[in-house]
Amino acid sequence: MLRANLGSGRCSPRMMAMYKLVVSDLDGTLLGPDHRLGDYTRGVLARVHHAGADLVLASGRHFMDIRVLAGQLGGDATLAAARQRGALVSCNGAAVNAADGRLLQTTCIAPDALGFLTRDPLFRQVQTNVFVTDAWLVEQAEPSLLRYHQDSGFRYRVVDFARLDGAAVLKVFYYGEHAHLVDLEAAIRERHDGRLGTTFSLPQTLEVMAAGVSKGAALARLLDDLGLTPADVVCYGDGLNDLEMLALIHDGGGLALLMANADARLHAALPDPPRIGSHAEEAVARHLEGLLAAGLLADGPRRRG
Numbered sequence: 001m002l003r004a005n006l007g008s009g010r011c012s013p014r015m016m017a018m019y020k021l022v023v024s025d026l027d028g029t030l031l032g033p034d035h036r037l038g039d040y041t042r043g044v045l046a047r048v049h050h051a052g053a054d055l056v057l058a059s060g061r062h063f064m065d066i067r068v069l070a071g072q073l074g075g076d077a078t079l080a081a082a083r084q085r086g087a088l089v090s091c092n093g094a095a096v097n098a099a100d101g102r103l104l105q106t107t108c109i110a111p112d113a114l115g116f117l118t119r120d121p122l123f124r125q126v127q128t129n130v131f132v133t134d135a136w137l138v139e140q141a142e143p144s145l146l147r148y149h150q151d152s153g154f155r156y157r158v159v160d161f162a163r164l165d166g167a168a169v170l171k172v173f174y175y176g177e178h179a180h181l182v183d184l185e186a187a188i189r190e191r192h193d194g195r196l197g198t199t200f201s202l203p204q205t206l207e208v209m210a211a212g213v214s215k216g217a218a219l220a221r222l223l224d225d226l227g228l229t230p231a232d233v234v235c236y237g238d239g240l241n242d243l244e245m246l247a248l249i250h251d252g253g254g255l256a257l258l259m260a261n262a263d264a265r266l267h268a269a270l271p272d273p274p275r276i277g278s279h280a281e282e283a284v285a286r287h288l289e290g291l292l293a294a295g296l297l298a299d300g301p302r303r304r305g
Contacts, residue, residue, distance in 0.1 A: 018298040019255065020232040022048055022288065023219060026059040026069065027148065028238035029259055030284050035148045037072055044285035045073050053297040058089035058215045060201040060241055062131050063097050066090050068152035070099065091131050092199060092241050093218030094170035094209050105218055107210050109169045113192055117172045117208060118161040122187055126176035133168050145175060173207040181206040199241040207241060216244025230254040234291065236284045238262040243269055259283060
């Protein structure tokens with residue numbers, strides 16, 4: 001089994017597998033504490049592309065946000081062509097786009113649940129946010145949220161949620177104090193058990209999607225489309241919304257790695273996968289550099305059809 005040298009981020013000589021696909025979360029994983037891509041990370045990902053491995057960015061962020069970050073991974077013609085082979089998993093798996101922007105998968109929240117999620121008095125003490133297919137919507141401006149989107153320039157639009165009826169909503173998320181969000185999560189599950197799924201991307205961010213939506217479920221369908229198995233994948237994550245994705249890869253014989261800064265509940269849920277350094281140390285890039293040095297990143301897949 002592949003093991004990581006946790007001190008240096010380099011790979012053990014016992015590593016034998018070849019990985020065709022690199023899958024990474026963004027905030028807390030690939031991005032630094034300032035929610036930006038470091039120069040070192042950009043350089044290593046360029047080398048990963050040139051080596052022939054494909055990249056999947058998997059995040060709770062909106063596709064319109066992720067695609068700007070993906071576009072920062074290099075500028076030359078060779079790298080631009082390589083990016084067309086990757087994919088972007090957004091809204092915790094509610095949508096998947098090819099790197100060229102084509103929509104591959106989408107799962108929306110049932111319209112009759114939106115009134116409760118956006119207008120019930122239960123949510124008065126938190127900031128409510130809605131991701132539709134082409135926008136980020138709020139009823140009240142919250143400029144502090146924009147610090148997560150400094151590089152992409154992604155911005156919310158202030159609207160009246162009463163006008164959302166019939167909209168294709170991918171995700172609703174709430175920003176607030178963690179203990180209160182835990183109570184809200186319990187209330188959501190009690191009211192719409194079996195119809196809505198919940199997770200935390202950050203302790204202060206509760207996310208709600210249609211039941212069954214997760215990064216792991218979206219990645220499983222994407223792997224099938226690509227003709228790959230979890231054993232072909234190296235995957236990095238730090239949040240509770242990465243749980244299903246990391247478990248899919250670990251249980252399927254691939255390499256799942258947890259960040260040192262990962263949520264304690266994720267560490268408890270996944271005690272077996274190796275740990276690497278923190279996002280502040282650009283640990284994903286350092287680990288990938290070790291895989292490159294060991295020749296363990298192979299040519300990526302080509303989409304069926």
